[in-house]
Amino acid sequence: MEDLLILEGTDGIIGLARIFGQRLISDPNDHVDDSLLYDESYPEYARILNEYSRREVAVNTYREYLEKRSKLRSSTEPKDKETSKQQHHERIRRKYSLQTILDDARKEVGRIPGHYVTFGMHATAVELEKVYTCLLSETNDSVRRRLLWVFRRAKLPRIDDILLDWANNDNEELRAASIAALSRVSDPRVHRLARMKAETGKLLGADNGSLDLFIYNFEGGDGLLIKNGLDSIQPDSEDAHSLVVCQT
Numbered sequence: 001m002e003d004l005l006i007l008e009g010t011d012g013i014i015g016l017a018r019i020f021g022q023r024l025i026s027d028p029n030d031h032v033d034d035s036l037l038y039d040e041s042y043p044e045y046a047r048i049l050n051e052y053s054r055r056e057v058a059v060n061t062y063r064e065y066l067e068k069r070s071k072l073r074s075s076t077e078p079k080d081k082e083t084s085k086q087q088h089h090e091r092i093r094r095k096y097s098l099q100t101i102l103d104d105a106r107k108e109v110g111r112i113p114g115h116y117v118t119f120g121m122h123a124t125a126v127e128l129e130k131v132y133t134c135l136l137s138e139t140n141d142s143v144r145r146r147l148l149w150v151f152r153r154a155k156l157p158r159i160d161d162i163l164l165d166w167a168n169n170d171n172e173e174l175r176a177a178s179i180a181a182l183s184r185v186s187d188p189r190v191h192r193l194a195r196m197k198a199e200t201g202k203l204l205g206a207d208n209g210s211l212d213l214f215i216y217n218f219e220g221g222d223g224l225l226i227k228n229g230l231d232s233i234q235p236d237s238e239d240a241h242s243l244v245v246c247q248t
Contacts (some may be wrong), residue, residue: 014052116150156182167193176206203230
């Protein structure tokens with residue numbers, strides 16, 4: 001869950017809070033997801049929930065649930081931050097295995113990056129290499145997209161030219177997943193891709209993560225290029241949100 005929130009921002013937090021809160025209203029004994037508590041950004045998530053809870057009953061119900069879970073957790077878990085972090089890592093490793101991720105991708109399980117991202121963040125270098133090998137041999141774009149999700153927060157082992165091709169693919173979902181994965185690495189080819197996207201104004205829709213390609217590849221003169229690219233587009237509210245997140 002926490003990775004969905006990272007990727008979707010406030011809308012993701014509130015959307016899931018409404019779902020979980022409504023479940024708790026229907027059944028106060030329901031055990032809904034509390035993984036937010038284990039994320040380092042929980043204080044910020046709590047602030048957002050508190051803001052919305054003033055006007056939405058379901059959000060407030062979920063906020064209260066998390067507060068109770070937090071008190072229980074603080075009484076049973078070690079105070080040492082590193083120990084707590086390691087325990088969280090071990091929980092994730094038990095929950096998501098390499099085989100589970102590969103099987104889910106091949107079965108096209110999941111419409112959002114969620115558990116693929118989580119696995120990638122906690123995977124070993126050997127596991128990431130195996131995912132990447134499967135990615136290169138895969139022919140189904142839907143499966144490719146899910147395997148690419150593993151690298152939204154984990155660095156690609158290397159960059160084969162086909163990934164750069166996918167970043168310009170007609171399949172918008174595959175294109176977006178490729179751009180997100182490539183934005184984690186520094187490479188002259190990625191820099192050229194970033195400049196092409198900015199120069200041609202390909203910064204909206206499936207390309208709205210293109211400016212992230214500059215994060216590890218920024219060079220002198222890119223600032224003006226980015227400015228000109230932004231001046232040439234008219235984003236809708238969703239694209240505007242993505243562009244703002246990218247630059248902050």
